Amino acid sequence: MKTVLITGANKGIGFETAKQMAQLGYFVYIGSRVKTRGLDAVKKLNEQGLSNVELIEIDVTNFDSIKRARHELENRIEALDVLINNAGISGGPSQNISTVNIENLREVFETNFFGAVQTTQQFIDLLNKSNEPRIVNVSSGLGSLTLHNSTQNPNYKIYDAYSCSKTALNAFTVMLANEFRGTNFKINSVSPGYTATDLNQYKGTQTVEQGAKPIIKYATLGNDGATGKFFYEEEEIQW
Numbered sequence: 001m002k003t004v005l006i007t008g009a010n011k012g013i014g015f016e017t018a019k020q021m022a023q024l025g026y027f028v029y030i031g032s033r034v035k036t037r038g039l040d041a042v043k044k045l046n047e048q049g050l051s052n053v054e055l056i057e058i059d060v061t062n063f064d065s066i067k068r069a070r071h072e073l074e075n076r077i078e079a080l081d082v083l084i085n086n087a088g089i090s091g092g093p094s095q096n097i098s099t100v101n102i103e104n105l106r107e108v109f110e111t112n113f114f115g116a117v118q119t120t121q122q123f124i125d126l127l128n129k130s131n132e133p134r135i136v137n138v139s140s141g142l143g144s145l146t147l148h149n150s151t152q153n154p155n156y157k158i159y160d161a162y163s164c165s166k167t168a169l170n171a172f173t174v175m176l177a178n179e180f181r182g183t184n185f186k187i188n189s190v191s192p193g194y195t196a197t198d199l200n201q202y203k204g205t206q207t208v209e210q211g212a213k214p215i216i217k218y219a220t221l222g223n224d225g226a227t228g229k230f231f232y233e234e235e236e237i238q239w
């Protein structure tokens with residue numbers, strides 16, 4: 001049975017992704033920074049008949065927590081097939097780059113960028129043991145510099161800390177994919193699209209089922225699939 005670790009899988013898009021990956025037959029490790037929230041998520045999935053799910057406690061901003069999660073997973077499995085760096089925070093209601101509080105900016109980067117980088121670094125050896133390793137960095141259309149310069153969408157003017165962190169995450173995707181080019185790794189940035197979750201006080205226009213769809217698609221890519229690309233919903237978009 002293939003294995004997948006999803007960070008921030010106790011709710012929102014991560015939870016829905018966990019559910020659908022479990023339905024596809026993967027063994028799903030539900031990453032949750034708070035044990036009780038993760039256990040609730042596992043229980044909900046068990047109640048839906050999905051027994052191929054387990055909790056892994058992991059706070060992506062805490063290096064010791066990530067290391068503990070890696071040791072725990074190493075004791076349970078030989079190889080990790082898929083890592084989905086999904087954990088993310090919005091950084092609050094409004095952040096213009098000229099006025100954003102620097103601590104706020106750092107906090108958003110801690111989770112959305114450094115969190116994904118240090119999690120990947122800790123799990124890369126376990127992924128390397130898979131025949132078909134896949135990494136999905138859950139990004140956002142707000143990470144696209146091209147869209148920032150071309151769209152009139154008002155969201156592109158008020159989430160600057162978040163946007164910068166997702167642009168940085170996209171840079172990580174490109175560097176990592178280039179480092180592993182010529183291997184079986186497929187590493188992509190995927191935006192779920194504007195999805196109703198706690199992150200946006202449920203203002204998003206899509207359901208979590210719609211948001212999870214492209215993440216699943218790139219988490220389960222075949223060996224002829226893309227690597228080092230950025231997909232918005234299911235279409236490739238400009239960085």
Ligand SMILES: NC(=O)c1ccc[n+]([C@@H]2O[C@H](COP(=O)([O-])OP(=O)(O)OC[C@H]3O[C@@H](n4cnc5c(N)ncnc54)[C@H](OP(=O)(O)O)[C@@H]3O)[C@@H](O)[C@H]2O)c1
Nearest residue numbers: 008012013033059060061086087088140194195197198199
């Ligand atoms: N919703 C959208 O419209 C949208 C659009 C584009 C991209 N995205 C991206 O999609 C991903 C999922 O977001 P969502 O909309 O599902 O938001 P959400 O419902 O707020 O879920 C965020 C998840 O991340 C977890 N998390 C936050 N900080 C963490 C940390 N330090 N360590 C581990 N887990 C942490 C949260 O855990 P707690 O429950 O403990 O807080 C929660 O499980 C994010 O990367 C987000 O940027 C969302």
